Amino acid sequence: MSKITDAREALMVGRRSDGSLVRRPLSPHLQAYDMLQMTSALSITHRITGAIWSIGMVFLVWWLVAAAAGEASFNGAQWFFGSFIGVIGLMGLTAVAWYHTLAGMRYLYWDSGRGFDLPTSYLTGRAVLIGTAALTALTWLIMLITWI
Amino acid sequence: MAAPTIRSLRSPLGRVRGLGAAKGGTHHWWMQRVTSIALLPLTIWLVFALARMPNATWQEATGWIARPFNAVLLLAFLAAAFHHTVAGLQEIVEDYVRGEMTKMGTLLAIKGACFLLWLSATLAVLRIAI
Numbered sequence: 001m002s003k004i005t006d007a008r009e010a011l012m013v014g015r016r017s018d019g020s021l022v023r024r025p026l027s028p029h030l031q032a033y034d035m036l037q038m039t040s041a042l043s044i045t046h047r048i049t050g051a052i053w054s055i056g057m058v059f060l061v062w063w064l065v066a067a068a069a070g071e072a073s074f075n076g077a078q079w080f081f082g083s084f085i086g087v088i089g090l091m092g093l094t095a096v097a098w099y100h101t102l103a104g105m106r107y108l109y110w111d112s113g114r115g116f117d118l119p120t121s122y123l124t125g126r127a128v129l130i131g132t133a134a135l136t137a138l139t140w141l142i143m144l145i146t147w148i
Numbered sequence: 149m150a151a152p153t154i155r156s157l158r159s160p161l162g163r164v165r166g167l168g169a170a171k172g173g174t175h176h177w178w179m180q181r182v183t184s185i186a187l188l189p190l191t192i193w194l195v196f197a198l199a200r201m202p203n204a205t206w207q208e209a210t211g212w213i214a215r216p217f218n219a220v221l222l223l224a225f226l227a228a229a230f231h232h233t234v235a236g237l238q239e240i241v242e243d244y245v246r247g248e249m250t251k252m253g254t255l256l257a258i259k260g261a262c263f264l265l266w267l268s269a270t271l272a273v274l275r276i277a278i
Contacts, residue, residue: 061269097191143199
């Protein structure tokens, strides 16, 4: 028996209909999905936005630590967030945060055992996309009104 | 991917028995849901609160953080958000990283980094608020 380097491999040995052994793909296996489908595209987007939000958490920690460290370091952090790259980054993070929040609500709704049929999945999927655009626009509108 | 070879007379079930954990496999999943429910109101509050102070001076920002209501919610947000972040990143690593040592190394690095970030932010809020 070949050495198993990954404990999951013990569960991933399958047989084809002709009896030959085959290594089953890891889940979630992207190659099995058509990424133009809304259901799978929104699913992987939820994971990607979740990963990107960890960068947002680093920014929040930086902002708080800079505020605690004193006025000079706080002004340095504020300068970055107000710079061109900072504003673009924060705009992206706002959209990412709202998408992950709204798609997360969709997952909680699914966890209740409802909304799995295709028409409802597409309806809630579209609601997540429209909601993300609307809430991102609203957040930056509030920011611009405060800024001016 | 090369097809695996099995040089054993033991059945697939016999070979996998004892390799998995079982008994309790839902805690990670459940805590991900619990923290997500907690983060729902906290995120909405934090995003709109931060959106209303783009040009805050140091005095205004620390004054806002120092208010007990804001400080408590910030501490709650940090705890729930980092728990949720670690759990989510762990899920991604477990899905895509192959090899037990690489996987464990990545997971320990992520958990260590997130723990230090959470401690730093929590200390910062406490230092400003107290």
